[in-house]
Amino acid sequence: MTAPVLPAQGALRRRITPWLLVAPAALWLFVFNVWPSLNTLVLAFTNAKPLSGGHFTGLDNFGRMLDDDQLVDALLNSVVFMLVCLPVLTLLPLLLAVLVEKKIPGITFFRTAFYTPVVASAVVVALIWSWLLSDRGLVNGLAQAMGVLQGPLPFLTDRWLLVLSAITLTVWKGLGYYMIIYLSALGNVRRDLHEAAAVDGAGAVRRFWSVTVPGVRNTMLLVSVLVAVSALRVFSELFVLSNGTGGPGGRAMSLVMLIQLYSRGFYGHFGYASALSILLFVITIGPMLLLTRLSRKAA
Amino acid sequence: MAGMKTREADVRPAAVIAARPGRHEGRRRRRGGFGSTGPGELALRYALLLFVLAITVLPFLWQLSTSLKGPYEDVFAQTPSFIPLQPTLENYARVADTIPVWTYALNSVIVAVIVVGGNAVGATLAGFALARLEFRGAKLLLVLFLSTLVLPGEVTIVSQYVTVRGMGLADTLLGVALPGAIGMLNVLLMRTAFQAIPKEMDEAAVIDGATPWQRLIRLGLPNVRGMLSVITIFAFIGAWDDFLWPLIVLNDPKNFTLTVGLQYLNGTFSANPRLIAAGTMISFLPIVLLFASLQRFFFRGVAQGAIKG
Numbered sequence: 001m002t003a004p005v006l007p008a009q010g011a012l013r014r015r016i017t018p019w020l021l022v023a024p025a026a027l028w029l030f031v032f033n034v035w036p037s038l039n040t041l042v043l044a045f046t047n048a049k050p051l052s053g054g055h056f057t058g059l060d061n062f063g064r065m066l067d068d069d070q071l072v073d074a075l076l077n078s079v080v081f082m083l084v085c086l087p088v089l090t091l092l093p094l095l096l097a098v099l100v101e102k103k104i105p106g107i108t109f110f111r112t113a114f115y116t117p118v119v120a121s122a123v124v125v126a127l128i129w130s131w132l133l134s135d136r137g138l139v140n141g142l143a144q145a146m147g148v149l150q151g152p153l154p155f156l157t158d159r160w161l162l163v164l165s166a167i168t169l170t171v172w173k174g175l176g177y178y179m180i181i182y183l184s185a186l187g188n189v190r191r192d193l194h195e196a197a198a199v200d201g202a203g204a205v206r207r208f209w210s211v212t213v214p215g216v217r218n219t220m221l222l223v224s225v226l227v228a229v230s231a232l233r234v235f236s237e238l239f240v241l242s243n244g245t246g247g248p249g250g251r252a253m254s255l256v257m258l259i260q261l262y263s264r265g266f267y268g269h270f271g272y273a274s275a276l277s278i279l280l281f282v283i284t285i286g287p288m289l290l291l292t293r294l295s296r297k298a299a
Numbered sequence: 300m301a302g303m304k305t306r307e308a309d310v311r312p313a314a315v316i317a318a319r320p321g322r323h324e325g326r327r328r329r330r331g332g333f334g335s336t337g338p339g340e341l342a343l344r345y346a347l348l349l350f351v352l353a354i355t356v357l358p359f360l361w362q363l364s365t366s367l368k369g370p371y372e373d374v375f376a377q378t379p380s381f382i383p384l385q386p387t388l389e390n391y392a393r394v395a396d397t398i399p400v401w402t403y404a405l406n407s408v409i410v411a412v413i414v415v416g417g418n419a420v421g422a423t424l425a426g427f428a429l430a431r432l433e434f435r436g437a438k439l440l441l442v443l444f445l446s447t448l449v450l451p452g453e454v455t456i457v458s459q460y461v462t463v464r465g466m467g468l469a470d471t472l473l474g475v476a477l478p479g480a481i482g483m484l485n486v487l488l489m490r491t492a493f494q495a496i497p498k499e500m501d502e503a504a505v506i507d508g509a510t511p512w513q514r515l516i517r518l519g520l521p522n523v524r525g526m527l528s529v530i531t532i533f534a535f536i537g538a539w540d541d542f543l544w545p546l547i548v549l550n551d552p553k554n555f556t557l558t559v560g561l562q563y564l565n566g567t568f569s570a571n572p573r574l575i576a577a578g579t580m581i582s583f584l585p586i587v588l589l590f591a592s593l594q595r596f597f598f599r600g601v602a603q604g605a606i607k608g
Contacts, residue, residue: 017511018434026426026440028481033447036458043458074524099347110348112594114355119590119597121540123558124579125567128362132573138361155439176355182597191575233451243566256543263457263547273457283455288449 043274050268056182061275065298071276074253076294077163077238080230081254084167085174089227090220092171093178098212100179101186111183115176122173128239129169133241162252166237174230178223182216189215222294232280235260255280337560359583366390366576373571390577394504399553400578404562407539407582409555410476414538415531417480423523425481427515431501441490447483453543460547470550479538485530492526493519520562526600530591532596539586557582 039044044061047053065071100111115124133155140152152290155165199206213220235256238246246261247254253261255276262273360381363463367390368374392402428434428443459478460469468474496519504514522526542558550553557564561578590597 003598014511015434018428018432018437021424021428021511021515022434022437022440024421025481025483025486028421028445028478029440029483030449031462032459032478033450033455033483034443035463037450037456038307039458039461040455043461049596096351099344099351100345104341104344111598112353112591114564115597116359116587116590117355119536119540119586120359120583121542121558121586123540123542123561124583127561127575127579130565131362131365131576132358134572136375138379141375141379145377151581172354172358172531229451235409235453239542240562240565243564259453259457260543260547264550268455270461277454277457280451284451284454285449288451288484292449 027042040274040277043270044278046271047265048270050264050270053271057271061272064272065275067281070160070250070253071255071258073251074255074258077252077254078232078234080160080163081167081234082228084164085170085231086224088171089174089178090224092177093223094182094212094216094220096179097182097186098208099163101183111180114179117173117175118137118177120134120173122236123240125169129165130241130243133165157248159247159249159251162238162242162247166234166241166252169237169241170231170234170283178226181223182219185216185219186212218294221290225287225291225294229284229291232284232287246276305608309511336506344454346606362576362579362583363570366580368573370573385410390573391581392579394574394581397574399565400557400560400581402553403555403557404581406472406555407557410471410545411535411538413473413476414479415534417476418482418485418534419527419531421481422485422489423527424515425486426491426523427493427519428511429486429490430493431514431519432511444483444486448487455585456544456547459544463548469548470554471548472554474548475545475556476538478544479534479541482530482534485534488526488530489523490605492523528593528596532593535589536586538547539582 045056045058047057047060048053096114100114101109132139134140135152135154135156139155140149143149144152153161155161193211194207194217197211202210233256234254238252238254239257239260244250246257259273259276259280261267261270262276363381364381365374366496367386367388368387369383369385369387372384373379429437429444463469463478465472466474468477500518501514504518509517540558541556542562545556545559546562550557552560561575561582564578565575
């Protein structure tokens with residue numbers, strides 16, 4: 001390291017600069033992603049709590065899951081949530097996309113308006129719907145005024161009505177999002193097929209099923225997987241609608257609500273919360289991997 | 300975080316959404332060919348559009364209306380008036396007496412600014428390095444960045460809290476902001492944007508003796524402004540709307556962000572819907588204004604998969 005100082009320095013800088021640029025993101029990758037993932041695996045086998053513990057307890061947390069009635073309720077809620085959301089949120093946004101596809105005057109305004117619930121916070125949306133659906137809210141009031149109901153329906157205090165209300169607002173909030181995904185896919189559907197079908201005398205409904213749907217089949221699959229994953233991850237909607245209680249007896253909880261419940265405070269149990277997180281990972285990994293493949297195909 | 304995380308390779312221009320159907324439309328209408336819009340179909344379309352518009356927008360307007368109703372107007376009536384009889388802004392003042400709503404708004408802004416700044420800088424630098432510079436371990440890093448995408452954020456949220464707590468940042472705004480300050484998806488999106496710059500331009504700069512920094516600032520940045528806007532806007536929305544993570548990290552009501560504070564208001568003083576309505580509007584209106592003024596970026600963002608749900 002004596003004579004050609006400058007070239008050597010240049011080479012060193014050339015080797016270091018890329019690392020300098022990538023360092024912050026790499027730090028975040030390890031500190032906030034890789035490490036927590038590994039730590040979840042470790043914590044799940046301990047009894048770590050916010051204020052105490054941290055002993056290795058083997059499979060205790062997983063054994064506890066088997067006896068946890070609240071967990072059974074939460075998983076059942078998720079299944080119902082998913083089964084209702086899947087057909088509705090796969091089909092309705094497609095119809096909506098077909099409706100807004102044609103560039104008629106004012107269409108940008110409608111597209112923008114339909115997308116508004118997507119950018120609102122889930123908390124804001126859930127608070128709006130809490131007010132609409134409360135015992136003395138607009139929905140119950142109008143239904144009684146019109147004579148449809150004798151007394152108010154307990155949308156926010158009955159387990160299944162609560163789940164149904166959360167589904168309703170999830171659909172309402174999700175419509176615009178999936179609509180935009182479909183809209184970009186519709187642009188790729190071959191127009192000549194539509195015209196050929198029209199020549200053959202196929203009506204609008206017929207053309208929707210035999211030209212549009214096959215044309216966006218991959219996108220429909222993508223959307224349905226997205227819907228399934230987000231149904232399994234539902235949190236804010238149920239939490240806010242039930243005012244943080246999870247409904248009567250905590251029976252309208254979701255899996256993520258349970259994870260939140262055990263992550264802190266009086267019920268805090270990092271070990272059990274981590275075991276529940278691993279359960280969430282196990283039930284979402286299939287759809288998530290499928291998603292990666294589908295989006296690669298779409299791109 | 301999540302949703303369309305994995306579509307980072309899908310970089311279609313905004314024109315896909317905005318222009319394509321329109322172009323066909325024009326050509327077809329001139330030809331007077333099949334499927335041109337007759338007056339009956341047009342009327343049906345507008346009727347359906349107005350119907351969906353009512354469903355999407357009325358709940359927001361109802362909330363706005365409730366927030367403007369005075370104490371003497373019965374909001375619990377079975378058939379309440381849709382338009383406030385005596386519109387007043389006093390609920391917006393009174394909600395601030397109940398919870399420190401402006402402090403919460405400021406807290407949300409602080410978190411959002413850190414997240415936006417962190418992502419704009421961190422994701423850009425790393426995206427450039429991964430796209431255009433060669434270094435040892437680049438492949439491995441890329442694989443690790445990609446593999447974080449299959450993990451829903453909720454899976455690691457508990458140990459993320461344990462990590463943040465270990466740093467002494469529990470119950471602080473920095474603790475809320477830090478983990479999301481460089482989003483892994485954003486790094487990958489920026490990498491894709493830098494890759495789209497023609498290699499020849501970059502190679503010419505290298506031959507001219509440009510350092511990596513010069514290549515990034517003079518050649519790279521001007522060419523990725525679109526993607527940079529997309530990730531910063533979505534970083535802002537994501538931080539502003541986030542609920543679960545700040546709910547876990549924050550404890551002391553004076554540190555709450557707006558979303559956590561609103562839920563707190565809902566739990567504590569649920570008696571007065573006017574105040575809750577005013578609070579939700581304080582959280583909602585800035586986002587709507589942002590959205591309305593920058594909507595083309597939003598639609599491009601969805602097409603590119605830059606969504607965080």
